[in-house]
Amino acid sequence: MIHNLKLASLLSFVAGIVNVAGFMAVNRLTTNVTGHFAFFADGVIAQDYAVAGVYLLFILSFLAGAFASNMVMELVATKNLKYIYTIPVLLETGILVCIAFISPEMLLRKANIIACVLLFSMGLQNALVTSVSNAVVRTTHLTGLFTDLGIELSQLFFYRKKEQQQKLRASIFLRTVIIGFFFLGCLTGGFGFFRWGIHILCLAAACLLAGLMYDTLKYRVVVLRRRYLQQF
Template sequence: MINKLPRWVWIGGSILAFIAGMINAVGYMGFRHQAVTHLTGTTTLLGIAIATGEGGTAVSLFAVAASFLAGSIFSGILIQDSTLKLGGRYGVALLIESLLLFAAVPLLNRSNPLGDYLASSACGLQNGMASTYSGAVLRTTHVSGIFTDLGIFIGHYIRRIPVDRRRILLYLILLCSFFFGGGAGASAFKYFKYNTLFFPAVLTGFTGLGYAVYRRYLHKFQNQSRPG
């Protein structure tokens, strides 16, 4: 049961889900119509491309998947934790994600597929950051697991099995954040095209800096609270 979820988990998770929704909307509306925040559809399309002999498409789809995997691998190397807890590496990871998104924009504006690969690696890095907190699995770049867990909770509720309402609230916040991020990304893309990615890039960077400031403040407060 989640009895006391830290504020930074609620705020950070919702911001990151919103960011992922924006990035994915840009990927879908771009020249390749490619999802970059998750690999379910990409893996299916890769299988179809191989089966139908579309070698060029297969290579491109494989590169997107490999980029996402590379971002996740780097996240594992950098963060090294399977459980969410305050640590300086989260801020570093967010700043790197921000740089990847900034670098993707000029490439995408030139219809260079490397832009998709950088955006995908940024999402792999982000998704690798979020693991678990008090038994709640936190993923911010896709919502399949969230829908599954919500369905399980509803089934338990119907059967009068106790459910963790705070965990349900957390998942609903993540789901809504991803949804509204997608809407915001689609609306912005109409006017700014690939420059829309500058918005999540800046937001990710500020989130990383904000996390670092919060962690520093909390560390200082805890030191001051200790008896001398």
């Protein structure tokens, strides 16, 4: 639970930054595909297949990110479990840093391509956090979170046993934290974009690296502790 809470806080904050900064930079949704499905359907109905094709590309970019993330984790798992999450995080970090230094003119000219790349990175992140938390945590969009939160809030009135209440309250707290940090990330991304432009994505990348370093350090401490205890 504590691990999921830390993970959710960090990655939902990152997704919030990308959500707002990406939208302000290219005027496209860059963290989820729900809205893109509506635009895709609208394009098909209107027989504007060029527009529909663009939105289909957005959807497939997110899917490709999720696919790539899990493929990498499965491949790394056969070699060294210690680095299973390192490559997806470094890949997402690299993407955000590269986009952070794209000129405003290029952002306007290549808006659709940049949106695809950001959606790919969010697909990476969503698949990563889903795997790490055993499908408990999602961080790139809030629709499912608000659905689960509403269900669990209603269950508080019916599941009255102490263990049930404790489990529900812990889950409600986790979802509330994710929503809160996503909103905080949105505010940070918005204010940061007005001040520094797309460079605000560097903060999101720094957060990812900080989380990776923390996880690596924690792993080493655990290993050293076990070796120390084995000696006695």
